Amino acid sequence: MAALLETRDLTIRFGGHVAVDSVSCAFAAGTLTAIVGPNGAGKTTYFNLVSGQLRASSGSVWLDGEDIGTLPAPLRTRKGLGRAFQLTQLFPTLSVLENVRLAVQARAQGRHEASAGRVSGVFDLARVWLDRRTWIDEAMGLLEQVRLADRADAPAASLPHGDQRKLEVALLIALDPKVYLFDEPTAGMSVDEVPVVLDLIRSLKSRRDRAILLVEHKMDVVRELADRIVVLHQGQLVADGEPAAVIASPVVQQAYLGVVAEEEAA
Numbered sequence: 294m295a296a297l298l299e300t301r302d303l304t305i306r307f308g309g310h311v312a313v314d315s316v317s318c319a320f321a322a323g324t325l326t327a328i329v330g331p332n333g334a335g336k337t338t339y340f341n342l343v344s345g346q347l348r349a350s351s352g353s354v355w356l357d358g359e360d361i362g363t364l365p366a367p368l369r370t371r372k373g374l375g376r377a378f379q380l381t382q383l384f385p386t387l388s389v390l391e392n393v394r395l396a397v398q399a400r401a402q403g404r405h406e407a408s409a410g411r412v413s414g415v416f417d418l419a420r421v422w423l424d425r426r427t428w429i430d431e432a433m434g435l436l437e438q439v440r441l442a443d444r445a446d447a448p449a450a451s452l453p454h455g456d457q458r459k460l461e462v463a464l465l466i467a468l469d470p471k472v473y474l475f476d477e478p479t480a481g482m483s484v485d486e487v488p489v490v491l492d493l494i495r496s497l498k499s500r501r502d503r504a505i506l507l508v509e510h511k512m513d514v515v516r517e518l519a520d521r522i523v524v525l526h527q528g529q530l531v532a533d534g535e536p537a538a539v540i541a542s543p544v545v546q547q548a549y550l551g552v553v554a555e556e557e558a559a
């Protein structure tokens with residue numbers, strides 16, 4: 294199957310330190326790939342290079358057959374690369390519902406611009422009103438999915454941490470990207486909130502035309518969700534394959550699981 298996302302020899306150096314070192318990897322539609330590795334392995338930096346938050350020292354990033362490696366982050370988002378928002382990128386004083394509605398609207402209007410001709414006058418106004426209703430309904434539906442419907446009217450900035458993370462996921466889904474980049478989506482959540490987000494990611498997996506990349510430390514989550522595991526260690530891709538085989542491989546036992554075991558024992 295053709296790759297939806299691919300990185301070729303992707304590399305970034307910070308001074309003398311190579312944080313991501315010539316990583317070549319392709320991600321097909323309909324797959325969920327977990328990216329794992331010990332602290333400092335380069336996972337978040339890899340995501341930053343893919344999404345455009347960082348510019349690579351060398352190498353390239355391909356989305357749906359197009360080299361997007363030199364585009365700024367917002368353009369990559371428009372082309373279908375979805376990275377979870379941080380609260381700083383939201384409108385903190387607007388309500389939770391308004392934030393999601395704006396994301397739904399941005400997506401819908403992006404598509405509309407791509408396909409529409411001119412329409413005029415009263416018809417335009419009626420369409421704006423009808424569209425607004427549709428966007429609000431869709432936004433509300435997403436808030437129900439992440440169990441935030443009862444917080445719809447609260448200012449986004451007033452949400453506790455776990456709810457903010459759920460809002461980030463709702464916003465990402467609202468944009469309906471081709472490629473989802475989830476960086477520890479359940480970090481800092483309470484035990485009862487984690488299944489809500491995992492269920493959502495699981496439901497995204499059923500979209501066979503999307504690719505999901507997930508950076509995750511919790512191996513039980515990885516085992517349950519991933520079709521494939523890619524292991525980074527000291528910036529390099531050191532293992533890549535089906536979960537059971539990768540987890541059992543000596544390189545992973547040493548490079549990653551050994552480290553985790555030591556950290557958990559500490």
Ligand SMILES: Nc1ncnc2c1ncn2[C@@H]1O[C@H](COP(=O)(O)OP(=O)(O)OP(=O)(O)O)[C@@H](O)[C@H]1O
Pocket residue numbers: 307312330331332333334335336337338339
């Ligand atoms: N902007 C930066 N300037 C200098 N060094 C950086 C920068 N960003 C990341 N690094 C370094 O790159 C390496 C990889 O960091 P990164 O955050 O990608 O690791 P990670 O695998 O995501 O770790 P963790 O699991 O702890 O989140 C680290 O040594 C880090 O200190």
